[in-house]
Amino acid sequence: MAVSTAAGPMPNALTTGRLPKGTIWMVLGGSWLLLGLVFGLVQMAGGTKQYNLVGALFLGTVLFDILVFVISYLVEGVRQARDRLATSLVTTAFIIALLPLVSLIYTVLLNGLGRMIQPSFFSQSMRNVLGAEGGAVHAIVGTLEITAVAALISVPIGLLTSIYLVEYGRGTLARVITFMVDVMTGIPSIVAGLFAYAFFVLVTGNVGYRSGLGGSIALAVLMIPVVVRSSEEMLKLVPNELREASYALGVPKWLTVVKIVIPTSIAGITTGVMLSIARVIGETAPLLIIAGLTDSVNYDLVHDRMMTLPVLVYTQYSNQGAHQSDFVNRAWAGALTLILIVMALNLVARLIARIFAPKLGR
Amino acid sequence: MATPTTGAIKARVRLGDRVFSSSTVFAGSLILVLLAAVAIFLIVQSIPAITAKAGTLPNAAPNFWVYVWPLVFGTVWAAAIALVIAIPISIGVALFISHYAPRKLSQGLGYVIDLLAAVPSVVFGLWGVLVLAKGIQPFFVWLNENLGWIPLFGGVVSGTGKTVLTVAIVLAVMVLPIMTAVCREIFLQTPVLHEEAALALGATRWEMIRVAVLPFARPGIISASMLGLGRALGETLAVAMVLSPAIVINFFLLTAQNPNTIAANIALQFPEASGVGINTLIASGLVLFVITFIVNAIARIAVNRRKAFSGAN
Known part of the structure; x- marks a missing residue:
């Protein structure tokens, strides 16, 4: 057999049959x-x-x-x-x-x-506004109040439930609660709004009932499962050695939870709570149903309609008045405000998680 | 003085322990009560609509089921198309983040995708109707002219782009983050030994993914899809703002006559509804609740079965 004596450089065996880089x-x-x-x-x-x-x-x-x-x-x-x-x-x-x-x-x-960035957006409501003026003060007030009360309702319930699931829960009840929390995560937001409406209609007997408190309850239904999930994950991260060391010193179980487990995981819990707030603060459908819409500022959670930012965005788009561009511009501005609030909440939550994360000796 | 020790030593029962543990049980049970209350209140308010006689219902429907059927169809139809779009993309994105992107970048990329989840649905609606619908309408005309012989793309093409296909695209974008997050978690849990074994046998990266990662992750992908389906079924404002609705049942993707969804119908009709109309809307909400409950329950059961058999924990 003739050995190949072809002139020229030998092809590199490692790169033949491969496409050249680039x-x-x-x-x-x-x-x-x-x-x-x-x-x-x-x-x-x-x-x-x-x-x-x-x-x-x-x-x-x-x-x-x-x-x-x-x-x-x-x-x-x-x-x-x-x-x-x-x-x-x-x-x-x-x-x-x-x-x-x-x-x-x-x-x-x-x-x-x-x-x-026009000053009227953060200094005026939409009361008696027909032209390009007007702002979102009434909506921002409503959003802050409704979301704050929703958080006040859902954080204690959610946190205590997650403590039950991690520290106490054994057997059927814990399994059922875990499953139901999972299912609750998937409740469509509009169904939560309908629930709050049905509840208040039965309680007050007023078919046209609207109030900010109803909105808070609807948002709490959406928020509780998120709080439970995230807090549960965080509590599970606390090493068992810490609990055992505490028991060994004769500390009662509830004090162990309050003084050892929660402080260790507080950064993660705070992060979870803020992320859950970020999730519900942009909800529109339930508030459209139960909190209603208005053009005026309303500080009273219990009586009368209350405007919120997402609903403002929706109504400015869907009920455009004489000068359409004014309304659409306000809708875009409201959307930007909403995105900025949500992003800020997300960012702060992640910063808290990073800065205050427990230092595990490792 | 010396009491005989009988049985195990019992810890002293402290008041704090009693109060604390029972309050946690109370909070946990409250969630069950809340969920039950959601169902009960919706049922109570729905009964007048379900038993209503012909002539009292909206849309001149003879009974509630005739009223709700086109809405159920629209809800499932829009969510199904959204899922067809979202499943391949979310698997691709999750694979990109977990197996293709450089290790240092992957966390940041995951955060970028999570940003999509932070955008409120009403903003998606605004974007969908003012940007996407306008931008995609010429493409719809092209589809209709060239592929109109496929029944899906037939009919008279909408001049505004506010069609069920636009809605499905918006919904797909909205469910993408949750589906990607679940898929990514599952892909990352693939036993490294399986992956390395495949690579050691000379598999290319794609072959490794096909023989090691995807079979391991299949239940996870299914449950991610179901979670995405649950989200898409219940999405309200984005649909209400983008879709141009009609009371029809058809499979055309590009026309101006689109079947509405339950949630969007409630949002659009509720502010002006009165009397039995309100009960009808609540009853349709109950139907939506039942549908999403079933879908989510299936998803969760799939996840939990995976946990039991995977051996990863």
């Missing part, structure tokens, strides 16, 4: 460029009014997925081709998931910021 990126850039050109031509030919960037990126990515598979199949074989296809598809999924988030934050900032 090929993937070049294919990606190339397919985006190609589709960008195609869409550009379509626009120049008068096919579309605006340049369709999202369409170009999306179809370019699809073309990339196909090209990668074909090229890799020709060079590397079917197994590597499938692997590369899966990688590019998974990455595509992630990018697709990011698109709405980016678009949403961009449009809310673009449309809401200008109206929100």
Whole structure:
């Protein structure tokens, strides 16, 4: 057999049959460029009014997925081709998931910021407002009061329940409560609103009953399971050695829980409570039903309708008056305020969790 | 003086212990009472609607079940399309975060996806109707012209983009964070030994995921889907703001005549409802409660069975 004596450098055995580094990126850039050109031509030919960037990126990515598979199949074989296809598809999924988030934050900032930084937005209510003036004071007051009372109701119940589940609960009752808390997590928010309405109608006999307190109760129904879940997770993290050390010193069980277990996990519990507040503060449907809507400031939780921020956003959009843009602008500004509140709550919660996390000796 | 010690030594019963433990039991039971109260109050308020005679119900429905049936269909239909969109994307995102992204980045990426969960539903509604519906309408026209022979894309295409497909996309975005979170947790729990064994046998990364990660995670994916379904079924404001509703049952995705959902119908009708109309809406809420209760219960049972058999704990 003739030994191959071909001139030229020996191919590196480790890199033959593999695509050179950077090929993937070049294919990606190339397919985006190609589709960008195609869409550009379509626009120049008068096919579309605006340049369709999202369409170009999306179809370019699809073309990339196909090209990668074909090229890799020709060079590397079917197994590597499938692997590369899966990688590019998974990455595509992630990018697709990011698109709405980016678009949403961009449009809310673009449309809401200008109206929100006008002083009238935080100094006026909507009472007797017909034009571009008016603000969200009544809604912010309502949101703060209703959410605070909801938290006052649900934090003690939720925390005590989680203590029961972790420290005391054995047997059927604990299992049933765990299951029911899980199921309660899935109650649609509007059903919670209907429950609060049905409850107050039966109690007061007034079919047109609306009040902020009802809203608090509806939100508490939604909030309790979240508090229970998160506190339970945190209490479970407390090492058993701490409890045993406390018992060994003769400390009663309830004092062990109050003085050892809760202080150790308080950071995580606070985080969970704040995240649950962040979850319910944006709820619209139950408040639309039981707290109603009004244009005036109302500080009284027990009597009369009470406006809230999410409901303000909804009504400004759905009941547009004479000058539509005024109402839509207020809706965007309200949406931005709401997002900022929720993000701030999330951020503070995570900071608390990070800063005050118990230092376990390890 | 010396008392005979009989049986085990009993701890002294302290007042604090009694009070504390019984208050925790009380709080736990309160949750059961609350859940029961939700069911009972809704049932009590629903009875007038369920027993109502023809002529008193809204939409000139002869009885409650005729009234609620198109709504049930719309609810399930919109949620099902949302799930068809959301399941592959959420699995992809979860895989990206758990197995593809660089280890240092993955936590931050997970937080970015969680940000989607922090956006209130009314903001999604506003975005859906003012941005998405307008932006996607030309695509709907294209679908209708080129793929109109598929019954789903047939009919007269909506001029506003406020169709059931737009709603389904918004719903898919909204359920994505919870589904991704659950899938991600499960993917991360895959025994590392299984993954390493697959890689050691020469599997590529995708083959490793197919033979080791996905079979392990299948029950988790199912329960994540059910949780997402529960969310999508109960979503109210986003649907109420985006959809242009009608009292119809059809499978067209792109027309202006869309079946409404239970929750959105309640939100739209409640402020103006009176008399039996209110009871009818509450009764439809009860139907929604039962549907989501069943879906969530199935999801939880699937999760719990996984816990029992996985050997991961």
